[in-house]
Amino acid sequence: MRSLRILPPDDRMIKRQEKEVTVWNSFFKWIETINPLGGSKLEKAVNYALNYKETLCNYLLDGRCEISNNAAERRVKSYALGRKAFMFHTSVAGAGASAVMYSMIETAKANHLNVYQYLYMVLLYMPDYKNEPAGIEKLLPWSDFIKEHCTGLIDVENITPENHIPLPF
Structure with missing residues (x-):
């Protein structure tokens, strides 16, 4: 349901359990009554649904998953x-x-970053920190340092190899 997208994952999972499990149960109950012709596309679809019933419903177990x-x-x-x-x-x-x-x-x-700026920052800092795990952590797209420097417009004139600030540890 589209209205569940705005909810946090835990609430989304609870709402899915409340609203969608009965829909899936009704669907599988109905699909078990279908008797399609052998070799038809409908038979393939019915068999797929029945064979992957558990997999199709996995998204109900975790609110972070998408259907x-x-x-x-x-x-x-x-x-x-x-x-x-x-x-x-x-x-x-x-x-x-x-x-x-x-x-x-x-x-x-x-991670909603300016891709050009992200690549610029990684290529700028990586030579100095390639053997330091803490430095590499700071260059990951979800780090606060990268989010701060790569979400807006790029500033290549002030952030250059000659005058870039060291990574904060």
Whole structure:
């Protein structure tokens, strides 16, 4: 239900248990009465629903889960669009680097960051902190430091390799 999206995860789970379990039970009760022709698409759909009953209802157990995987598919879309370009990777390392970049970009988008600024900040600070776990923690998209510096407009004139501030620990 769309009205449940605004609720916190725990409340969303409770509301789902109250409202949606009976709908699912009615659906499965109804689908068990269907007797489709063998080999038809309807038979495949009915068998799928019955075979994956538990999996289809998993989202009821956790309010953070979505009933649909549309959000995940939207995030992978940019990677899928680049497939044609991937034919021109000349090495496995190049393909791996491309996958890392797509992951970083999509994670930045998921955390509502300015992607260009996020990549700029990571590339600016990573050489200094690549062997320090605390520094890497500060460069993750959900860290307070990154959220503070990568949610607005970019300031590449003042934040340069020559005069950037050290990461706060």
